[in-house]
Amino acid sequence: MRLPLLALAVSAFAIGTTEFVVMGLLPQMASDLGVSIPSAGMLVSGYALGVVLGGPLLAMATARLPRKTVLLVLMGVFVLGNLLCALAPNYEWLMVARVIAALAHGSFFGAGAVVAGHVAAPGKRAQAIALMFTGLTVANILGVPAGTWLGQALGWRATFWAVVVLGVLALLALARGVPRLHDLSPPRLGRELRVLREPQVLLALGMTVFGFGGVFAVFTFIVPLLTDYAGLSPHSVGSVLVLFGLGATVGTLLGGKLADWKLMPALMIALAALSLFFLLFAAGMHHTGVAVAGVFLIGLIGFVGGPGLQARSVQSAREAPLLASTLNQSAFNLGNAGGAWIGASLLAQGAAYPVLGVAAAIITAVGLGLTVISMQMERGARHSALACDSAACDATSKV
Template structure:
């Protein structure tokens, strides 16, 4: 893996872009089910609501599986872990595509979620280490951008293909492409540079740092606020804004473009102005979600607010993820896995509370109101981080080359840019 020192100034290592492609595949498989539910339910002989469990199972698998798989694979070489994760990911899609049993497909989804957590936890460490501390947030922006791009391109394309060739078609495509990605990953991370000295005790010990939990709390809350609104955005657009159902995908693409712009912005500004950027973005997200309550009755303003919701909300993600890995010092693997769990916990909890609000007297404005309150709470851990970060040094992982040519990670005290 290229070291940060050897990078061309202003350019990220190629391996970061390869890892982003991997997150694109995994983001696509997580959300493409939503566009295939009717076809999948009919083919497997279950109701649409039962088929929806395939989405829930994946989210739960990510919440539980990310830290579990991170610890289970801790002593494996990083390259081997990534290749193994992509291989199992591919096989899981093959099993699902060949099966006519809903139970088997459900189990396959859980397994793919587990290895997705392993890929993310290790990939985030490799990306931030390869980019170096001066560009770690930008590297995370690129990786999270892969997930965001999945919503802009992967999910709509998968849904479109599935409508013509059946739901198994996208599963076969994901199986083939992920197998190819495993081969590319194997060539991008040389074996002689993959070994990292790790300790289960140090990984668990990193959880004692208070700033780490503040960053994880911010990650959970910002996603909870945005997804509380986004989960039920379709009825808001059709029944309140009067947008035709056929035009809703175009509005959702606008959200994806905004989210992609947000991750890019967060990645660019996060290394230089992390706290100013996150606090401003969280405050802007709160305002956008609040304005959606009175201004979502018009198609133009509703579309603009959906775009801004993605732009402001996703600006926070790469920064808090990079900060969490930095605060973990020489134990970043479990921490990067916990960020995945934090995001998915926020998504699950936010959408659940928003669903309750939707069924209440608040009606269609309930989800944006819930999202506003959750997003506003994001400011609390971010402000606490800004206060704590001004008086304490941050710890990052530095690399040195051992005599045998292996890379060993060492904790290095540096002045944090907080």
């Protein structure tokens, strides 16, 4: 069990690093490519949209292939995309390369979750899937800060070359460590696609989009915010980004416990706390200490809802676990893309950085509203079911 899960975790580490490292290199990339900070920020949106589009399409296109083959093909696409990033001659080619690298992201985690669950020991399926996703968490703690330091020292292209090496190592680990699982029956696409007509599934995906959209409206531009607005030294940025990874780790662990406690109330608390935090952060982010502390709190409060949102997505689409897992990744990255786009648009129009905090609070509040609607619909359906059961019992007793 350990070798396949380690291979999946290494792959997740490489994917997580390339997804978020651009945020740490935004000023350098903007300067080198001759574009504005908001335009460079759109590289985050480009990657996220690649995940949104590529995840469901590749999941359906590869549904009947062996899972190991799928993982190897997807990691090969990921390596190719990052190689093109390192070689990109200009901003436009870099955007295309980012989208190519992103295509494999969502479907990789969908297929990886299936494999992790299959190779897990009895009763350890959830823990095995969580172990794979620790690669993403470790990427935020180690990969993104290390990539930021490397890019500052040797140029941003060096960071993408390092990701290429990581991707090749992950590819070799998958080839050696993941067994060929011949007893996995392919998903029935018709049944899986039908879940998209369920209102609760759409609400769950919307909760993920808006629940994370606010985070990336601010965090996409965290480096220029720290250096240009809060007065932090550029050489300290890598160290501060470690705080985000630590906060995200603590938030994810705490969120898992809260989701096991009471899923929907926990999500409401998490999103309400996040919306309030962004308003407070907007008021104080000009202080260096507040800005640095805010980086940790964005990770902590921003990711505390992550396990619950993932659980809600799978719970709402229990008949289609592969598609639900993939679509939740797409929803997360749609929030990523939308948040980054909103932040870039505001900055391009001359807005100050605190405006990003206010926008993030509003976006998160929409996610909170969708959560309330979903909870009310669930309660209504439960009461209707109880009423029907009661009516049936009365009819039976009269007979």
